[in-house]
Amino acid sequence: MDDAERLREMVHAAQRIVAFTGAGISTESGIPDFRSPGGIWTRYKPIYFDDFMASEEMRRESWHRKFATDETMLKAEPNAGHRALAKLVELGRMSSIITQNVDGLHQRSGVPDSKVIELHGNTTYATCLDCGHRHELAPIRRAFLEKGTLPICEKCEGIVKTATISFGQAMPEVPMLRAQEETLACDLFIVLGSSLVVYPAAGFPQMARRNGAKFVIVNREPTDQDADADLVIHKEIGPTLSRAIGVN
Template sequence: MSSDEGAGRPLVAILSGAGISTDSGIPDYRGPSGLWRRDPDAEKLVTYDFYMNDPDIRRRSWLMRRDSAALTARPNRAHEAIVALERAGVPVRVITQNVDGLHQAAGLPDRKVLELHGSARSVLCTRCGARTATEEALARVAAGEDDPACRECGGILKTATVMFGQSLDPEVLAQAVTIARASDVFVAVGSSLQVQPAASLAGMAAEHGARLIIVNAEPTPYDDVASEVIREPIGEALPALLDGLAR
């Protein structure tokens, strides 16, 4: 955070999970009716070892991404409320478990968003590291390529997301830890707070004196240490909460 940004105002850190994007038409994978519960086999499509070793898994994974709402989704009221808070002069940092890019699409500067699990909007080669737009790979799938390979070296392509079985980028995680520890208010929104190490950021913030607010439909392991737990729909609750923080 720059030295003059929001001078004298509390730092608000927001950890966003899948629940913040459901109003944009992107499914919650871990919720009570989420994809992983309805079709546990679908988890293989985003598991690194399965993906790298099974061409059929890659083919199905590309078809899943082709049919996904993530790349055509638009930000909703919750995303816009965070941008409004930032534009009101409050120091804001978003740490997101989502890969949909909707915080940036809503107008939040890239430098204020940490994508713990990467981004679905770009594709990288697992061999040479070349990075291209996801739309380009999906266009190749639409043209008939079941498992498009890297045009540079022929390596296996995958979206620039952290799949199951992969570790988070240590630099990104370190930045998230720094923000959590420095925050005055830590809002966990739309996250089950069950996936580590991201979930531990909520407890870490509380331990360092932050006011922890949880906005989630279902109970989380950190409800007991939160200053406030809000169960109302995110699209209504988050704008009201952040409006209060902006005053």
């Protein structure tokens, strides 16, 4: 029995599955891993949240980087891995997808927004940091590229930022609480494309394992948690999940 078949048996035996996805599932859609050589974080010094709030210059640089690197993100489409997870959600087998990604590809693959727990936010829209009002990116992009105009909230004139969690910004309480609840309720926890080095998010697999859930890692590279998993597969996510779940 090969690894994909073993994963298939574990999926079929489970009653409540949770997926935990990282950059590795999105790289298969052509989105580069920010941490990899040549990635955004190796080319740019991070802009910390306090600096973004305190400095118009830093806000301007942040939006410049956003629109300079947006083309790849906008062209990306959900891949076989995203579609396989969407199928499990559709069948009622997967209760939620906890993701470290900010690209919105899980939702675009057909997963209801209510089933996706975004730990690091979402880069496909912006929000007001004062009142929380949602702002679409198209008019912000147009005003910034044509006139250099920084966005302010149309409701309260507060500072507008992409709906992502920046360096130094507090993790969102509600998604973190939901992720913990889902982790403790599952009987199979599948890590997909995460290096499991960013905490506190990387603590969820161990939480699931301590609570009695089976623990699977599918990642091209080894992780520090491989020794604790019931099954480790160092292969591409899309083909592996497609075989295990029986979708194209």
